[in-house]
Amino acid sequence: MAAKERQRLDRVLAHMGFGTRKMIKKLIKEKRVQVNGRPAEDPGLHVIPGRDYIEVNGEPLVYEEYIYLMLNKPQGVLSATEDRYAKVVVDLLPPRYRAFHPFPVGRLDKDAEGLLLLTNDGELAHRLLSPKKHVSKMYYAVVDGIVTETDVEAFRQGIILNDGYRTMPGELTILRSGTESEVELTIYEGKYHQVKRMFEAVSKRVLYLKRIAMGPLRLDELLRPGEYRELTEEEIIKLRELL
Known part of the structure; x- marks a missing residue:
């Protein structure tokens, strides 16, 4: 997203990850930064990112305000x-x-894995986390205990947690029921340790938890734990449609 306000050149380059102000000053001194076809001479030069043509080491700068x-x-x-x-x-x-x-954007338990959105767009994050929006979150879980249709109905009605709070209705799907059950659960709020506490309320314990979706975003199956990628334009548009 292009910024329309004038900003210092060194601030723009720092924002884009070209190093500290000191490192950027060195780049400029070595004539490795050009603005509108001319070598930049002053780190404090005011530019309009996205409108002024900036090159670093011969490569055009594609300015992004948000990631x-x-x-x-x-x-x-x-x-x-x-x-x-x-x-x-x-x-x-x-x-x-x-x-x-x-x-x-939001929390995922330390011992859990899966989809987590990272951004510097505070407005988008605030709205996605707003209790009024009820953005869905889907989890895959392995549970210690036999999950039954009685549990499915209990989750559908809303679970009373150990502090007396009744959750919003959740959608529990049994993938495999046994002494260790596999399930998918969709909830529409984000209370502290909510998934674990919901199962504890029906006398079961979560052994493994993975978030696989948040609103319209679904975890990319090609991403191994610890890996990441930028959202596509289509995914960003779908997120903004929630707002």
Whole structure:
């Protein structure tokens, strides 16, 4: 997305991941940055990204204000931007993407894996997480215990959690029932540890949890845990249609 406001050249290049202000100053001094066909001389030169033609090392700069990344979050990584003791999802990204200061849209338990959206678009994130929007989230889970049609009906009615809160109706599908059952569950809110607490309320324990969809986004099957890709234009449009 092109920005229309004038910005300092060094700020634009830093935003696009070309390094610190000091590194960018060196690029400019070495005549490796051109603006509208002329070598830039001043890091403080004001430009309009997307309108002014900027080249770095002979390559045209394609300016992006926002980024949208689909991550297959692995187990053991926190859905956060920083933590003193544990690895966070932003650590999985290269500097090029970290330069945009993306953050996870919502939480996914540390021991869970699957679809997590990372972006720096605060308005989109706020609306996707708004309780009024009821954006769906679909999970695949392995559960300790025999899941029955009685459980399916209980989830359909809404589960009363251990703090007395009754959840919105959820759609529970049994894939395989046994001493360890496989299920898919779609919920429309995001309470703390909600999936695990819903199963605990019917005397069962989640052994493995993977988010496979969020609203119109479905986890790309080609992404292994820890891998990511940018959303397609079609996926971004579908997200914005929710708003």
